[in-house]
Amino acid sequence: MAAKQKYYVVWVGNKPGIYSSWDACRKQVEGFQGARYKSFTSEKEAIQAFGSGPENYKENQVARSFTSHPNPPIGSSICVDAACSGNPGKMEYRGVFTETNTELFRSKVYEQGTNNIGEFLAIVHALAWQHKNKTNYPIYSDSRNAINWVRAGKAKTKLPMNPKTKALFEVIARAENWLKNNSFRLPVLKWETDQWGEIPADFGRK
Numbered sequence: 001m002a003a004k005q006k007y008y009v010v011w012v013g014n015k016p017g018i019y020s021s022w023d024a025c026r027k028q029v030e031g032f033q034g035a036r037y038k039s040f041t042s043e044k045e046a047i048q049a050f051g052s053g054p055e056n057y058k059e060n061q062v063a064r065s066f067t068s069h070p071n072p073p074i075g076s077s078i079c080v081d082a083a084c085s086g087n088p089g090k091m092e093y094r095g096v097f098t099e100t101n102t103e104l105f106r107s108k109v110y111e112q113g114t115n116n117i118g119e120f121l122a123i124v125h126a127l128a129w130q131h132k133n134k135t136n137y138p139i140y141s142d143s144r145n146a147i148n149w150v151r152a153g154k155a156k157t158k159l160p161m162n163p164k165t166k167a168l169f170e171v172i173a174r175a176e177n178w179l180k181n182n183s184f185r186l187p188v189l190k191w192e193t194d195q196w197g198e199i200p201a202d203f204g205r206k
Contacts, residue, residue, distance in 0.1 A: 007046035011054040011187040012036040012074055016136055018046045034074060036187075051185035052151055073196050075099035077189075078126050079140045081201035082118025088159055091115070091168075093122035095129065096201045098140065105129055110171075112164045117172065119146030120155045122201075123188055124175040131184045142191040142199045150188060153179040 008025035010016050013035045019025040022039075029035035036054040040046040049056070075098055082093040091113025094106040105125055107118075119141055126139045127150075141147055149155050155172050159165060191199045198204075 004041060006039045006041060007043050008037060008039050009046050009050045010035070010037045011050065012138055012189075016050075016138060016187055018043070018050055034072060047183075047185075050187070053147075053187050053189060055190065073098065073140065073191065074138055074189075077138045077140055078104065078130070079191065079199050079201040080119065080122035080126050081142065081199050081203065082115050082122055083203035084113060084115040084118060088112045088114050088165075091118045092203075093118040093125070094201055094203070095122060095126045097137075098200050101200050110168045112159070113168050114157060114159055116143060116145045116149070117155060117157050117159065117168065119143035120149045121171060121175055123147065123150045124178055127182075127184065127186060128178055130186060131182065136186055138187040138189055140189050140191040140199060142193050144190060147188050147190060150179065 005020070006022070008019040008022060010019065010025055010028045013028035013032050015028050017028075019028070025037060025039075029037050038049065038054070040049060077098045078095050079098045080093060080095045082091060084091040090109050090111060092107050092109045095104045096102060097104060107121065107125070120143075123139060123141055123146055130136060154176055157172070161169050193199065
């Protein structure tokens, strides 16, 4: 009996993605510190898992990908963060290359926003930026809410829409439409501030 086709998700490795053979997957994870990957029996399941991230799978389900101690952050990645003065208040966000702190993009300042909205927009901006530039780095955010919003494809904010927030809601709608209309996904990982310190994209205004 022929072996069933397997699909290998590489969340963290030399080149994150979905691979249809173990040999192709192994080249991405072998010798890569903190590599995270897992096999699946269908392409549909693999695509869903790649977009949802490795933290949704128990450690003993991800063969040879997790260690018993926390992994260090991946240098070849993009970090995003938002800054908000008040809640709501003046808000902006940016993305940086983790290893060098090189700023890749920065938003305008919105007069009435929230930190979660900024984090959500930053993640979507990082996805769209990478899609345009044909890169595939994992993305770090320190906002679990924003990560969940991206996975749901909708910013579940309670910020009221009014003349002051109208422009921001237009940007949110564009971000939601981008997620709806683009299948391009990369691992969005939680930045562990308690273990690693402030995320490199932090604005340093605390």
